[in-house]
Amino acid sequence: MIKSLLLISYDELKRIFQTKAIVSVMFVGIFLYFFFYPQPYLHEAIRDVPIAVIDQDNTNYSRELVRQIDANKSVKIDLHIADLQTAQRLIEERKIYGVVLIPYRFQQHILEGKTSPVSYYGDASYILIYSNVATAINTVASNFGAKISISRKIAQGVDPAVATNNVSPFSTQLISLFNPQSGYATYIIPAAFVLILYQTLLIGSMLCSLFSKNSDVELAFIHKANYSATSSALLLLSGKLLTYSILYIIYFIIYTVFANYWYDLPRLSHLFTSLWFIIPFIFSTALLGKVFSHFVHTVSDVFCVIIPTSMLIFFVTGLSWPRELMPSLFHIIGYIFPAVPAITGSVKINQMGANFAEFSQQYWHLWLLTVIYFGMAFILENRHIQKMRMTKIKENS
Amino acid sequence: MSNSLLQVIRWELSQLMKQRSLFLLVFIYPLLFIFLFIYMYHAGVITQVPIAVVDQDTSKSSRTLIQQVAASPQLLVAERYQDLSAAKHALIKGDVYAVLFIQPEFEKNLIAGHQPEVVAFYNNQYMSAGTIIFRAMSSALKTANSQIVLQGLLEKGVALPVAQSQMQTVPTSLHPLYNPTLNYLYTLISGLIPTILQIIIMMAMVTSVTRDRFAATGYQPILQLANHNIFTFLLGRITPYFIYFLLCLFLFDTVLIAYFDLPLKGHLALLILGDIGFILTSCLYGIFFGLTGSTLAQAYGSASLVASPGFGFTGLIFPRIAMNTFASIWGALIPVTWYIQIRLDQTLRAPNIMTSLEPFIYLLIQFSIISLLITLHLRKIRRRLI
Numbered sequence: 001m002i003k004s005l006l007l008i009s010y011d012e013l014k015r016i017f018q019t020k021a022i023v024s025v026m027f028v029g030i031f032l033y034f035f036f037y038p039q040p041y042l043h044e045a046i047r048d049v050p051i052a053v054i055d056q057d058n059t060n061y062s063r064e065l066v067r068q069i070d071a072n073k074s075v076k077i078d079l080h081i082a083d084l085q086t087a088q089r090l091i092e093e094r095k096i097y098g099v100v101l102i103p104y105r106f107q108q109h110i111l112e113g114k115t116s117p118v119s120y121y122g123d124a125s126y127i128l129i130y131s132n133v134a135t136a137i138n139t140v141a142s143n144f145g146a147k148i149s150i151s152r153k154i155a156q157g158v159d160p161a162v163a164t165n166n167v168s169p170f171s172t173q174l175i176s177l178f179n180p181q182s183g184y185a186t187y188i189i190p191a192a193f194v195l196i197l198y199q200t201l202l203i204g205s206m207l208c209s210l211f212s213k214n215s216d217v218e219l220a221f222i223h224k225a226n227y228s229a230t231s232s233a234l235l236l237l238s239g240k241l242l243t244y245s246i247l248y249i250i251y252f253i254i255y256t257v258f259a260n261y262w263y264d265l266p267r268l269s270h271l272f273t274s275l276w277f278i279i280p281f282i283f284s285t286a287l288l289g290k291v292f293s294h295f296v297h298t299v300s301d302v303f304c305v306i307i308p309t310s311m312l313i314f315f316v317t318g319l320s321w322p323r324e325l326m327p328s329l330f331h332i333i334g335y336i337f338p339a340v341p342a343i344t345g346s347v348k349i350n351q352m353g354a355n356f357a358e359f360s361q362q363y364w365h366l367w368l369l370t371v372i373y374f375g376m377a378f379i380l381e382n383r384h385i386q387k388m389r390m391t392k393i394k395e396n397s
Numbered sequence: 398m399s400n401s402l403l404q405v406i407r408w409e410l411s412q413l414m415k416q417r418s419l420f421l422l423v424f425i426y427p428l429l430f431i432f433l434f435i436y437m438y439h440a441g442v443i444t445q446v447p448i449a450v451v452d453q454d455t456s457k458s459s460r461t462l463i464q465q466v467a468a469s470p471q472l473l474v475a476e477r478y479q480d481l482s483a484a485k486h487a488l489i490k491g492d493v494y495a496v497l498f499i500q501p502e503f504e505k506n507l508i509a510g511h512q513p514e515v516v517a518f519y520n521n522q523y524m525s526a527g528t529i530i531f532r533a534m535s536s537a538l539k540t541a542n543s544q545i546v547l548q549g550l551l552e553k554g555v556a557l558p559v560a561q562s563q564m565q566t567v568p569t570s571l572h573p574l575y576n577p578t579l580n581y582l583y584t585l586i587s588g589l590i591p592t593i594l595q596i597i598i599m600m601a602m603v604t605s606v607t608r609d610r611f612a613a614t615g616y617q618p619i620l621q622l623a624n625h626n627i628f629t630f631l632l633g634r635i636t637p638y639f640i641y642f643l644l645c646l647f648l649f650d651t652v653l654i655a656y657f658d659l660p661l662k663g664h665l666a667l668l669i670l671g672d673i674g675f676i677l678t679s680c681l682y683g684i685f686f687g688l689t690g691s692t693l694a695q696a697y698g699s700a701s702l703v704a705s706p707g708f709g710f711t712g713l714i715f716p717r718i719a720m721n722t723f724a725s726i727w728g729a730l731i732p733v734t735w736y737i738q739i740r741l742d743q744t745l746r747a748p749n750i751m752t753s754l755e756p757f758i759y760l761l762i763q764f765s766i767i768s769l770l771i772t773l774h775l776r777k778i779r780r781r782l783i
Contacts, residue, residue, distance in 0.1 A: 021694030029698065036702070040709040040724040046716060065567070091574065092748035110566060117568045124573030125745045127584055129716050131528060138569045142539075145566030165510045169545040170503070172515050172538040174531055177488070178522040184715045187524040207694075300604045301418035303697040308426050308596050310705060311589070312433060320585070320714075322494065322526045324447055326437055348489060351522050358489045 001235070004221070008239025011217040012208060016243070019211050021299060026204035030251050033196050037189075038263055044183035046132050048076035051098045051122075052087055055080060059107035065118070065144050069100060074136040084121070091123050098122030098133055110148055178266065178352050186265050190351050191319055191343045193255040198285055198339035199310050201248055205289025206302045208240065222388050229389065233381040237290065237374070244286045245279065252278050256350050268353030277345055277359065280366035284338040287373035294380045317343045341365040401624045405633025408622055412608060413637060423601050423638060427645040430593050434586050435652060441580040443529050447475035448495040448519075449484045456504035462515065465541040466497055471533035488520055495519035495530045507545070575745040582657050583745060588713045588737040590649055594642060595679050595733045596704040601638055602683025603700045607693050616778055627775045631768075635680045646672045663743030667753060671739035674760045678732040681767045688774050707731050735760045 016022050053069075055062050070077040078096055081087055087099035101119040109116035120137045124130040146167050153163035179186045212218050222232060256274060260267040296302055315321065316334050323334070334340040345362030348354035356363075413419055450466075452459050467474045476493055478484040484496040498516045506513035517534050521527035543564045550560035576583050609619050623630040650668070653659040661668070683700060690696025708714065710728035717725055717734075728734045735756040742753050 020692050024692075024694050024698050032702070033706075037706050037709070039727070040712075040720050041715050042721055042724070043715075043719050046719045049718070089749070092746060093752045115561075115565060115568060117570055119570045119572060121572045121574055123746075124576040124579055125584060125741045126712075126716055127576065127579050127581070128714075129718075130573055130579070131532070134571050134573075135532065138571065141567045141569045142565065145568070148566045162510065165512045166546065166549075168512070168542045169507055169510075169549075170513050170515055170542060172535070172542070173517070174535055175516060175518045176521040176527065176531070177518050178520060179524060179527070180521070182521060182524060182527070184524070187522065188709070188714065296418065298418075299693050299697075300416070300607070303694075303701070304418045304422040304600050304604055307600055307697070307701050307705060308422065308430070308593060311593050311596070311708065312430065315434070315437065319523065320525045321438060321581070322443065322446055322523065323491075325440070325443065325445065330433075330437060344491065347522060348491070352489050352520075354489045358486060361490075 004235055005239045005242065007217065008221065008236055009242045011215060012212075012240045012243040013247075015208055015211060015215065016204070016247070019207070022204055022207045022211065025200050025207060026247065029200050030196075030254075033200075034193075034254065034259070037192060037196065038185060041183075041185040041188050042263070044185050045074075045181065046129060047073055049074060049098075049129055049133050050078040050096050051075050051100065051133060052079050052081050052090060052096045053077050054083065054087065054099060054101045056104040057102050057106035061107040061110055062102045065102065065106075065141065066100075068144060069137060069140050072136045072140055074132050087121065091121075094123075097126065097129050100137060113152070178268075180266075185263055186351070188319075189259065189263060189265060190256070190347050191317060192314070193259060194281075194343045194346050195310060195314055195339055197248060197251060197255055198281075198313075198337075198342065199306065201244060201282065201285045202289045202292075203302055203306050205240075205244065205286045206293040206296060206306070207299065209290060209293035210296070210299065210302070222385050223392055229382055229385045232385050233378055237287075237377060237381060240290075241283055241286055245282050248282045249275060249278065252282075256346065260350070265351075267350060269349045273356075274346065274349050277349055277363055277366075278342070280363065280370045281338055281342040281346075284366055284369040284373055285342075287370065287377045288338060290377040291373055291380060294384070313337055313339045314343075316340055335365070338366060338369050341369075401622060401626070402629050402633050404622045405619065405629060406636050408619060409605065409634055410637050412605070416604070416608075419601065419604050422597060422604070423641065426597055427594060427642065428648075431590055431645065431649050431652070434590060434593075435582070435657075438582050438586050439657075441582045441657070442578060443526065443581075444470050445473040446471060446495070446526050446530055446533075447473050447493045448497060448530065449476040449478055449487055449493040450474050451478050451481055451484050451496060451498045453479075453501045454499050454503035458504040458507055459499045462499065462503075462538075462541050463497070465544070466534065466537045469533045469537045471529050472537070485518075488518065494523070494526050495534065497534070582653065583659055584741070585713060587653065587659070587740055587744065588711065588733075589708060591646070591675065591736055591740070592708040592711060592713070592733050594645065595675075595707060595731075596701070598638065598642060598676065598679040599683035599686065599700040599704045600697070602635075602680050603687040603690075603696050605634060605638075606684050606687030607690070607696050610687065611693055615782075617782055620779060620782060625779055627772055627779065630775065631681075631684070631771065634684070635677070638680060639676055642676045643672055646676070659744055661744055662747035663753065665743075667757075668739070668743040671736055671743065671757070671760075674757065674764065675732055675736035675739075678760055678764045678767065681764065681771060682732065685767055685771055685774075688771065703731060707733055710734065711737055713737065729759065730763070732760060732763055735763075 016026050053066050055066060066077060069075060090096045099121050101121065106116050118141055120134060122130045122133055149167050150163045153166060154160055176182065221236065224232065257271060259265065296305065316330050317340050341362040345359045348359045413423065450463055452463060463474065466472060476487055481498060487493050488496055496518045498518065500513065503513045515538060519527055519530040519534065547560055547564060551557065573579055609616055620630060623633060654661055682703065686700040687696050690699055710724055710731060711734045712728065717728055738756040742748055
């Protein structure tokens with residue numbers, strides 16, 4: 001029994017590395033995507049967005065404010081211009097992404113003790129750039145204003161500590177967890193890498209089934225008289241799962257542990273916890289591939305049906321639009337595909353240092369999927385073997 | 398010529414109908430994804446992100462503060478916990494995205510003028526929600542702060558207008574141009590659907606080309622149908638797909654414009670020209686990969702290597718100006734990158750004609766180079782066959 005299991009497993013491994021189509025997905029693709037996929041995000045944050053300034057006041061205060069805005073890491077003041085028309089033209093041409101307008105009598109209003117507003121006009125067709133710059137300018141301007149209010153109070157003879165307190169009665173601290181520097185690589189890569197593992201395993205598992213149709217080892221096994229169809233099907237499935245598990249555990253270590261060092265991502269988990277979590281993911285994905293493989297006939301079918309779905313799965317995980325706010329249809333999609341709980345769980349474990357109680361929902365979800373897809377794959381495989389045996393008997397008679 | 402073109406189109410259509418997975422890919426997937434993504438993002442902006450509150454003071458002041466935070470349309474106070482560890486548990490579990498923590502004796506310190514600290518932890522692993530929480534939370538807390546100052550001034554007998562002018566010395570008025578509501582449908586989804594369509598187009602064309610390439614008869618029958626004319630061969634192949642994908646883009650735009658009020662500030666003609674250029678160029682990319690991949694899997698593999706991670710390189714998630722050199726060059730080689738720029742220009746931005754034409758030029762360069770490569774390759778094949 002064990003011997004046949006290992007034989008099937010070895011045969012599958014040979015198939016993976018000897019079939020050009022499979023090796024390009026389950027081996028070359030893995031290494032290619034590891035370096036290729038993160039490229040756009042490697043700079044992590046949006047820095048030095050070019051903006052312009054219209055300084056209609058041109059006083060000490062306005063120049064100081066411009067200097068402070070320029071000192072902020074998110075923006076870079078590229079040029080001083082005279083009017084909003086020029087600014088509009090430059091924004092249209094994507095030379096700058098926004099413009100700060102410091103109105104005439106900016107300093108005078110401050111000295112008179114009045115409010116002295118500044119304006120920011122930004123290109124919001126790039127929401128992320130806009131939000132970043134707007135937040136930066138807002139912060140700089142309000143700090144600038146607070147400093148003036150405080151010094152005004154101090155000049156009136158108020159104690160410095162009391163003056164600070166008068167401007168803001170309580171202090172606020174906003175602490176960004178798990179991704180303190182708001183890095184895009186930290187945001188995208190951990191999720192995308194699990195998705196890559198999912199796609200390659202799913203496609204690989206389907207391709208293996210397609211290419212194993214005329215494998216000698218497998219045919220011999222299907223027609224072996226001393227095994228019933230049931231136990232043949234069981235052995236075939238388990239042997240293949242063993243191969244995929246070994247391969248993908250290695251890949252998983254590369255894609256989470258090694259990747260976090262290579263790309264300097266935060267890492268909070270123990271290797272053992274994540275490996276423990278990833279086993280049902282490998283099983284359920286490979287088994288889903290086996291189920292699908294009974295409905296496809298050519299290599300083209302596999303790629304045409306599977307490749308375009310990756311984006312949908314990626315967004316269903318709630319990466320860009322919080323899952324809680326999605327219509328329930330997307331929760332159902334999330335129940336079916338193992339990639340969704342796997343990404344959620346793996347990000348929790350590796351990026352947020354979740355303990356078992358915090359990721360157990362995803363863990364049991366993956367096991368449930370494993371059981372369901374195993375049942376389906378087993379029934380289909382069993383039927384397939386019985387059909388093969390019937391045709392063989394007919395041929396012989 | 399026109400006769401042979403019709404024959405190639407008819408032949409391609411009959412093949413398309415025969416292959417079930419190709420039929421699914423071409424006819425069902427585009428409509429399905431347009432529906433799903435519009436449905437997912439139909440609200441346009443993120444509101445009511447669930448957060449938790451840990452109020453260890455339970456005083457009038459802390460309750461007022463919580464009310465002020467809860468009044469923010471972006472935030473929804475979903476849970477209340479007694480201690481931070483329970484809140485942290487909920488945060489990691491994913492039940493809430495942020496925790497507002499008010500320490501004991503908040504009110505006492507506030508009255509005494511000791512400047513108590515209010516801390517908010519937010520989950521920034523999911524950055525799109527994180528950014529929104531940060532913005533909403535900091536503005537809510539700032540408002541709460543100035544409310545207290547205002548109250549204090551009013552109690553001292555300062556007149557309301559005077560007090561208000563002392564509140565914030567240098568306020569910033571923010572003007573988001575082109576997309577004043579910061580609607581995701583107009584930017585992210587408007588670019589994401591073409592990105593997915595690009596994957597579908599390339600996969601479809603690879604399937605179509607490799608079908609005769611790896612068949613026993615090779616390119617012979619279809620080249621004969623096309624009278625050995627490369628142009629007829631390509632045009633006939635592309636036409637059925639081109640028409641259908643163009644209809645899909647029209648449908649997508651109609652839905653966005655009619656139901657979601659996407660403005661169309663530029664020229665409709667340019668937008669349509671962009672649609673045509675984008676689909677044609679993507680088709681040619683697909684054909685190129687189909688012709689050159691040494692095996693079937695390699696043809697699909699290289700097409701999906703270009704198309705699948707495309708949305709990272711197009712600047713939809715992370716802007717192109719902040720990318721490293723490799724990523725920004727790679728992005729420039731992908732048709733959809735320029736098409737997204739055309740879409741943004743013609744729907745939201747309405748720039749002058751010179752700026753509008755810039756992405757068209759890049760798209761044209763891609764188109765010319767890829768058609769040149771394909772023509773050379775097909776000539777070589779034709780020479781071998783005749």
